[in-house]
Amino acid sequence: MSLFTSGERLLASLTDFRDKLLLDSEDSYDQEEDYYELQESVLDSIETEVDFLRNYLIGWKAKRLQYRYAKELGVSVEKVFNVGGTSIVMCLIPPGSFEMGSPKDEPGHDEDNEWPIHEVVITKGFWIGKYPILQIQWQAVMGKNPSYFKNAGLSAPVESVSWYDCLDFCKKIGMRLPTEEEWEYACRAGNPGMTYVGDFDPLVRDILKLNRIAWHGENSIVSYDINTSINSRGRGTHKVGEKEPNAWGLYDMIGNVYEWCLNDFGLYSRGREEYDPSNFIFNVSKVECPAVRGGSWLTRAWKCRSAERSYFEEKEEGFHDVGLRVVKPIEDKGV
Numbered sequence: 528m529s530l531f532t533s534g535e536r537l538l539a540s541l542t543d544f545r546d547k548l549l550l551d552s553e554d555s556y557d558q559e560e561d562y563y564e565l566q567e568s569v570l571d572s573i574e575t576e577v578d579f580l581r582n583y584l585i586g587w588k589a590k591r592l593q594y595r596y597a598k599e600l601g602v603s604v605e606k607v608f609n610v611g612g613t614s615i616v617m618c619l620i621p622p623g624s625f626e627m628g629s630p631k632d633e634p635g636h637d638e639d640n641e642w643p644i645h646e647v648v649i650t651k652g653f654w655i656g657k658y659p660i661l662q663i664q665w666q667a668v669m670g671k672n673p674s675y676f677k678n679a680g681l682s683a684p685v686e687s688v689s690w691y692d693c694l695d696f697c698k699k700i701g702m703r704l705p706t707e708e709e710w711e712y713a714c715r716a717g718n719p720g721m722t723y724v725g726d727f728d729p730l731v732r733d734i735l736k737l738n739r740i741a742w743h744g745e746n747s748i749v750s751y752d753i754n755t756s757i758n759s760r761g762r763g764t765h766k767v768g769e770k771e772p773n774a775w776g777l778y779d780m781i782g783n784v785y786e787w788c789l790n791d792f793g794l795y796s797r798g799r800e801e802y803d804p805s806n807f808i809f810n811v812s813k814v815e816c817p818a819v820r821g822g823s824w825l826t827r828a829w830k831c832r833s834a835e836r837s838y839f840e841e842k843e844e845g846f847h848d849v850g851l852r853v854v855k856p857i858e859d860k861g862v
Contacts, residue, residue: 582718582725586774589717593775596621596652600857605776606654608855610700613667617654617855618776620713624648627711628795628834633721634729635829639794640836646799647708653804654855655705655713658767658778659684659786660696668699675847676764678751683764684784687845690817693787702853703809704789707836708802709854710820714781714833716774721832722781723773729829740770741782743831747824757847762824764848781831784850785819792818792838805856816840823848 597604597619608615628644629636636642663681665688666672673687688696697703705713720726727736738746747762764783772778789807791814816838822831825848830837839846 578725582720585718586716586723589774592621592623592717593619600652605657608654608700608702610702611668613664613700615660615664615700615702615853616657617853618657619652620649620655620709620775621652622649623712623717625712625715625717626719627708627800629721629832633726633832633834635721635832635835637836640792641795641834643795643797645795645797647712648799648801649708649712650801650803651805652857653709654857655709655777656852656854657772657776659784659850659852661685661767665696668696673845674764675754675757676749676751678753679749679764680751680766682766682768684767684779684850686764686784686847686850688787688850689845690787690814690839690842692845693851694811696851697853700853702855704787704851705854706790706802706804706807707788707792707818707820708800709804710786710788710852711833713775713777714773714821716777718774718833721834723833724771727828729827734828737781737828737831740773741822741831742770742779742824743782743822743828744824744826745828747782759825759847764824780821780852781833782822782826783824784821785823785826785837785846785848786821787849787851788818788820790814790818792816792836804854805858807856814842817842819849 593604602619604619606617608617624646626644627647629641630644631638661682662672662674662685665685674685675687676683693704714723716723718725722737722740724736724740727734737743742765749761749763753759753763768778770778773780789809818836818838820836822835
């Protein structure tokens with residue numbers, strides 16, 4: 528029996544035990560109060576373990592898919608691309624499918640923009656940046672650093688860059704911005720929950736699970752000096768890679784900075800969608816409101832979700848909480 532199968536069986540056993548305990552607790556109101564509180568405490572502990580194991584197995588499965596795809600291509604799951612006078616570490620994303628959007632009962636769900644949930648099939652793998660583009664990388668390629676939060680350091684994500692600026696940057700390095708489909712698929716890494724480590728309760732003040740993976744509006748206080756021309760209330764960007772990555776090795780997909788996407792923000796449609804990253808047809812003139820994904824140091828916790836979408840009509844402007852991540856489609860074997 529494989530370790531993965533053992534984990535699945537353990538999850539099933541824990542879930543079954545939890546369900547039986549829940550049924551028992553419904554009949555235990557006539558028991559002593561101390562007994563009832565103990566039962567509630569045990570249930571909370573089991574629920575935590577079930578949640579952890581479930582999300583761990585989802586991540587394990589995704590990582591196994593990634594390594595198998597890398598073996599098929601004869602490459603590593605990570606690759607350094609030396610382009611435009613800088614180096615960018617990128618992670619291999621395997622082909623697969625996912626449910627794009629969010630269920631109506633998900634906290635923060637936006638029915639106008641995240642519904643209906645629809646299946647997207649990614650028919651070919653692609654490379655995506657392990658981190659958002661850094662200030663030092665932007666400076667090396669473009670000759671300047673436009674970031675508002677320069678004091679965060681050159682290893683913090685670049686921001687205050689417009690969508691058009693990002694297209695220019697990508698052209699110089701022979702890459703492109705991710706589409707919304709690529710971004711959400713890569714972010715989830717197989718996890719259908721609110722984030723790549725599962726669900727969290729945005730109404731709980733400490734939001735410990737989200738804090739593990741993201742810098743957001745409730746934990747992004749900084750120690751460096753901030754220009755006072757905006758009221759950030761002491762918050763700002765942070766050095767990348769300080770939070771937990773997803774199963775495919777990607778950091779800061781949630782929080783720190785929003786990330787520009789290549790395609791136009793539009794309403795979802797029903798039905799299955801097949802998508803080939805190496806054959807994406809892009810027309811700049813038809814993009815009116817580029818999408819941004821992932822939430823940022825400024826946003827409330829409920830907006831830091833895999834499915835959350837927003838956009839900016841001002842394509843020529845940069846924003847203090849918007850940066851970018853780059854993609855390179857796989858056109859030849861492993862390239």
